[in-house]
Each structure stands twice: as structure tokens, then as C-alpha cells.
Amino acid sequence: MTTMEILRELPPNWKQITETFDVDPATRVLYAYFPHIYNPTGFRVPPALVAHERVHLDRQRKDVVQWWQSYCDNMRFRLMEELLAHRAEYVAVCNHPGTNRAQKRAYLVAISKRLGSQLYGCKIRAKTVKALLPAMDDPAVMQKVLDMEESVPFNDGSVT
Numbered sequence: 661m662t663t664m665e666i667l668r669e670l671p672p673n674w675k676q677i678t679e680t681f682d683v684d685p686a687t688r689v690l691y692a693y694f695p696h697i698y699n700p701t702g703f704r705v706p707p708a709l710v711a712h713e714r715v716h717l718d719r720q721r722k723d724v725v726q727w728w729q730s731y732c733d734n735m736r737f738r739l740m741e742e743l744l745a746h747r748a749e750y751v752a753v754c755n756h757p758g759t760n761r762a763q764k765r766a767y768l769v770a771i772s773k774r775l776g777s778q779l780y781g782c783k784i785r786a787k788t789v790k791a792l793l794p795a796m797d798d799p800a801v802m803q804k805v806l807d808m809e810e811s812v813p814f815n816d817g818s819v820t
């Protein structure tokens with residue numbers, strides 16, 4: 661069994677990432693590359709973000725190279741992976757003792773904006789993410805919301 665570590669360095673596929681995404685190495689971003697989390701800027705990583713990255717690591721376990729290839733090439737794949745990871749992040753915040761309803765709501769808004777932003781190139785609206793994340797335990801709800809999203813013009817998967 662491999663133990664996950666948070667490493668203060670660029671991920672092994674940094675070249676592939678920069679060829680696909682417009683990322684600045686100085687930006688506070690985490691990268692999951694099985695079996696480790698890469699934190700190039702060394703910022704303090706809150707538990708909710710570890711929960712997020714653990715979802716990616718778990719899904720990369722079978723074939724991390726293929727996972728990253730799909731993540732870079734296929735916007736739909738990327739969107740689904742990020743919805744699952746953001747969902748886990750949101751649940752971690754909700755389960756943290758002492759988090760009140762206002763804080764949960766504010767966090768949901770913040771991560772919905774993040775997933776709806778340029779960072780992921782997913783072309784999903786923040787309000788759709790906001791509706792989707794709390795309902796993801798129900799596959800019918802998830803399908804319905806994603807069907808709704810079909811009406812939004814998606815790009816061809818390129819993000820640059």
C-alpha cells in the first residue's frame with residue numbers, strides 16, 4: 661500500500677499540464693498525480709482540499725497516465741472528475757464540526773464559481789454546479805442537471 665504524501669514540487673506531468681492549461685507555477689494550485697499530491701507553491705493545504713485531491717488519486721489508481729490524458733483532452737471527462745472532487749470537498753466542509761449553515765452556503769458558492777471559472781475550462785455555469793453538488797447522491801438529479809447543461813454551448817475541449 662502506497663502512502664500519500666503532499667510534495668512541494670511540480671507534478672511529474674508538468675509539461676503536459678502546461679501544454680493544455682494556462683497555468684502559472686506561482687499560482688496556488690494542487691495537482692494530484694497518483695500516489696501523491698503536488699503543492700508547488702507550498703501553501704497550507706486545508707483538509708477539504710485533501711479530500712478533493714484524494715478523489716482524483718483514487719480514480720487515477722488504475723492508470724494515472726491514461727487519466728491525465730483524458731483529463732487534458734476531454735472536457736466532459738474533466739468536468740465529471742471535477743464534479744466528483746468538488747462534491748467531496750464540499751462534503752468535507754459540511755462534515756467539519758462547527759461549520760454553520762451560512763459557512764456551508766458560502767463555501768458552496770465559492771467552489772461553484774471556481775469550477776465554473778476559466779481554471780478548468782469546463783464551460784459549466786456556477787449556478788449549475790451550485791445546484792448539482794448537494795444533489796449528487798441522487799443519480800437522477802445529476803442526470804437531469806447535466807441534461808439541462810447540454811443546452812449551453814460547450815467548446816471542443818481545448819482550454820487555451
Ligand SMILES: [Zn+2]
Nearest residue numbers: 712716742745
Ligand atoms: Zn480537481
